[in-house]
Amino acid sequence: MKKIIALLLSAILVLVCFASCGSTEEAGNANDEAVIRIGGIGPLTGDASVYGTAAMNGAQLAVNEINAAGGINGIKVEFRAEDDVHDAEKSVNAYNILKDWGMDALVGTVTSNPCIAVKDEAANDNIFLLTPSGTAVECIDVPNAFRVCFSDPNQGVASADYIADNAIATKIAVIYNSSDAYSTGIYEKFNAQAGVKGLEIVAAESFTADTKTDFSAQIQNIKNSGAELVFLPIYCQEASLILNQAKQAGLSVKFFGCDGLDGILSIENFDTSLAEGVMLLTPFSKDAQDEATQNFVKAYRENYDEETLNQFAADGYDAVYIIKAAAEKAGITADMSASEICDALKVAMTEISVDGVTGEGITWTADGEPSKAPKAVIIKDGVYTSMD
Amino acid sequence: MKKNIKAVKPATKTSLITYAIVAVLFLIVIIMDATGAMSSLFRGLLVPICTYAILAVSLNLVVGILGELSLGHAGFMCVGAYASAFFSVLTEDTITNAWIRFPLALIIGGISAAIFGIIIGIPVLRLKGDYLAIVTLAFGEIIKNIVTVLYVGIDSKGLHFSAESSMALGLEPDGKNIIKGALGITGMPKDSNFYIAFAILLVTLIVAYNLVNSRSGRAIMSIRDNRIAAESIGINVTKYKLIVFALSAFFAGLAGVLYSHNLSSLTANTNNFGYNMSILILVIVVLGGIGSIRGSVISAIILTALPELLRSVKEYRMLVYAIVLIAMMIFNNSEKTKNLRSSISLKKFAEAKLKTRKGGTK
Numbered sequence: 001m002k003k004i005i006a007l008l009l010s011a012i013l014v015l016v017c018f019a020s021c022g023s024t025e026e027a028g029n030a031n032d033e034a035v036i037r038i039g040g041i042g043p044l045t046g047d048a049s050v051y052g053t054a055a056m057n058g059a060q061l062a063v064n065e066i067n068a069a070g071g072i073n074g075i076k077v078e079f080r081a082e083d084d085v086h087d088a089e090k091s092v093n094a095y096n097i098l099k100d101w102g103m104d105a106l107v108g109t110v111t112s113n114p115c116i117a118v119k120d121e122a123a124n125d126n127i128f129l130l131t132p133s134g135t136a137v138e139c140i141d142v143p144n145a146f147r148v149c150f151s152d153p154n155q156g157v158a159s160a161d162y163i164a165d166n167a168i169a170t171k172i173a174v175i176y177n178s179s180d181a182y183s184t185g186i187y188e189k190f191n192a193q194a195g196v197k198g199l200e201i202v203a204a205e206s207f208t209a210d211t212k213t214d215f216s217a218q219i220q221n222i223k224n225s226g227a228e229l230v231f232l233p234i235y236c237q238e239a240s241l242i243l244n245q246a247k248q249a250g251l252s253v254k255f256f257g258c259d260g261l262d263g264i265l266s267i268e269n270f271d272t273s274l275a276e277g278v279m280l281l282t283p284f285s286k287d288a289q290d291e292a293t294q295n296f297v298k299a300y301r302e303n304y305d306e307e308t309l310n311q312f313a314a315d316g317y318d319a320v321y322i323i324k325a326a327a328e329k330a331g332i333t334a335d336m337s338a339s340e341i342c343d344a345l346k347v348a349m350t351e352i353s354v355d356g357v358t359g360e361g362i363t364w365t366a367d368g369e370p371s372k373a374p375k376a377v378i379i380k381d382g383v384y385t386s387m388d
Numbered sequence: 389m390k391k392n393i394k395a396v397k398p399a400t401k402t403s404l405i406t407y408a409i410v411a412v413l414f415l416i417v418i419i420m421d422a423t424g425a426m427s428s429l430f431r432g433l434l435v436p437i438c439t440y441a442i443l444a445v446s447l448n449l450v451v452g453i454l455g456e457l458s459l460g461h462a463g464f465m466c467v468g469a470y471a472s473a474f475f476s477v478l479t480e481d482t483i484t485n486a487w488i489r490f491p492l493a494l495i496i497g498g499i500s501a502a503i504f505g506i507i508i509g510i511p512v513l514r515l516k517g518d519y520l521a522i523v524t525l526a527f528g529e530i531i532k533n534i535v536t537v538l539y540v541g542i543d544s545k546g547l548h549f550s551a552e553s554s555m556a557l558g559l560e561p562d563g564k565n566i567i568k569g570a571l572g573i574t575g576m577p578k579d580s581n582f583y584i585a586f587a588i589l590l591v592t593l594i595v596a597y598n599l600v601n602s603r604s605g606r607a608i609m610s611i612r613d614n615r616i617a618a619e620s621i622g623i624n625v626t627k628y629k630l631i632v633f634a635l636s637a638f639f640a641g642l643a644g645v646l647y648s649h650n651l652s653s654l655t656a657n658t659n660n661f662g663y664n665m666s667i668l669i670l671v672i673v674v675l676g677g678i679g680s681i682r683g684s685v686i687s688a689i690i691l692t693a694l695p696e697l698l699r700s701v702k703e704y705r706m707l708v709y710a711i712v713l714i715a716m717m718i719f720n721n722s723e724k725t726k727n728l729r730s731s732i733s734l735k736k737f738a739e740a741k742l743k744t745r746k747g748g749t750k
Binding site for chain 1: 427428429431432433436536537552553554555569570571572574575578647650651652653654655659660695696699702703705706
């Protein structure tokens with residue numbers, strides 16, 4: 001019995017080794033065919049897998065559609081997603097695997113921190129990088145890197161502008177996650193812009209990843225501060241708890257959030273009536289009535305799980321279409337090397353205007369930042385409704 | 389020639405075999421690099437492999453030679469990584485030559501980790517066994533949590549520290565925020581390369597082997613085997629324990645320097661500086677054999693490359709990784725393999741002995 005088990009296990013080991021060798025060989029042979037290879041990197045396993053899976057699904061969906069419609073400039077597109085477990089070191093490994101595969105352009109990485117590590121490698125090799133959702137400023141501080149989403153500072157500035165310009169409130173409290181880069185990044189810029197716009201921050205309360213269940217102290221402080229609006233630059237899981245506890249504490253103010261709040265209505269066991277009247281700035285909402293969003297949502301639901309249908313999926317989907325638009329503008333051909341493609345795309349990116357599901361008429365500057373109007377959404381009768 | 393072989397001590401022979409294995413691997417890498425047979429993935433894995441090998445060898449000093457279970461090894465790596473990355477970002481504009489800057493970064497990273505090793509070692513080494521393991525685990529977590537709330541910036545007035553936010557630093561407009569709390573440090577120069585990493589691995593091996601085969605090493609192992617007996621013959625237990633702890637932390641710090649200068653973004657999370665990493669290093673040590681320095685190097689190579697080789701099985705990767713790990717542990721520990729290994733080496737040993745005896749009588 002022991003022998004059999006031992007044999008079986010060693011057989012598995014050998015098989016796995018051969019399997020991995022085989023796949024790299026196939027990839028090597030495929031290099032001669034005339035295709036454009038788009039690589040994708042994101043967390044497909046681990047804690048952050050919901051973001052990576054969504055973005056990679058979105059990108060795959062776009063690639064399938066493009067191939068069905070005849071490809072980019074008549075060239076077929078191949079897409080390969082690699083897992084980085086939201087870890088910078090693994091992300092560089094994933095990048096190297098895609099480079100060995102013969103990647104022409106990269107959609108990734110999905111999360112900020114790995115993206116900062118990968119963009120340096122991509123800059124060294126001169127491979128075009130378009131991150132769907134890497135929001136940190138440093139993600140794209142090299143000439144060959146662009147992004148689809150807003151950067152953290154932009155969200156903070158846009159939120160403060162929106163609140164001030166529409167006269168929603170003047171006395172503002174903030175609850176942010178001080179152990180999270182996304183949340184602190186938005187808060188810092190919001191704070192600076194609020195000063196410029198004449199908004200008064202009456203309370204700035206923080207929590208960390210270890211204290212994200214009990215917010216009673218923060219809510220009490222906000223209640224005493226006399227704030228009219230609470231700004232929540234955090235993710236929806238914690239926001240749902242805050243809304244619940246604020247209701248219990250009798251705090252009745254307006255709530256305003258960023259794209260992290262998107263998805264709050266689909267949290268399990270969350271009483272959606274609590275989210276009534278919550279405003280958020282988000283580039284994508286799956287209930288939007290425009291044709292592009294409707295088509296995307298329909299196609300996504302046919303192919304993938306509803307749970308991953310969020311703004312990351314939309315960002316990944318748009319990323320591939322943006323590369324397509326830039327490649328068509330630059331007249332990319334299949335015999336160009338990755339470095340030549342990168343040089344051509346870099347120029348073309350500043351010349352195109354893309355209508356995607358995360359914004360209309362998106363344009364880019366040479367520093368890689370997109371310019372698009374954030375959509376303000378308010379939750380009314382349990383659905384996201386446009387405020388404009 | 390044959391007489392020379394006979395004169396070599398078994399302990400020296402063990403270390404020479406290890407050096408030979410490492411040298412051959414180095415040559416293979418050089419040849420592959422020169423002939424262009426190396427894939428980007430493999431090239432990218434070279435520095436991590438050396439890093440994990442150094443970590444495993446340094447932890448093996450504590451676990452294998454001193455006989456105490458430490459679960460906070462990633463904490464020392466974290467100190468080395470952050471201290472050196474801070475130094476490199478700070479001096480990037482003033483010391484432009486990487487060949488001066490990086491050795492300095494290595495020294496700073498190693499020494500600051502060693503200092504932490506001593507600070508933590510003094511209270512921790514009063515404990516034994518399970519208690520020591522839990523306390524080192526806690527210290528590792530403390531280090532990780534401190535660096536995630538630490539903000540450090542510099543301007544014309546000097547350094548500013550805060551544990552709140554980057555705005556609380558109150559920097560002048562010309563100031564630069566270097567350590568940004570949860571955002572960590574970004575923009576380190578990419579100074580790590582395979583040659584430096586390999587050189588440090590060699591130094592680590594030489595120090596480890598020489599320690600084991602020295603007077604101090606024998607004293608340390610006597611503490612491991614029987615503390616009371618060691619104390620009764622006048623061995624200063626605390627002193628030797630601290631030496632091992634500090635040395636182990638020093639090399640973990642060097643590994644941290646290699647790690648941080650191989651990536652341009654550095655943040656402290658559970659996977660890279662938390663208990664996950666500490667456990668991973670321990671797994672490498674256990675798989676290679678507790679107390680076997682050569683085994684640590686070999687298993688570091690296997691366990692660093694394995695997750696990448698398993699990418700073809702997609703999301704089942706970590707499951708297969710775990711199964712392979714179990715299989716290797718069982719295989720490595722089974723009586724049959726042990727017999728097989730000892731019979732092979734015994735045969736060789738007997739043959740060598742026979743030959744030298746023949747040579748000697750002539």
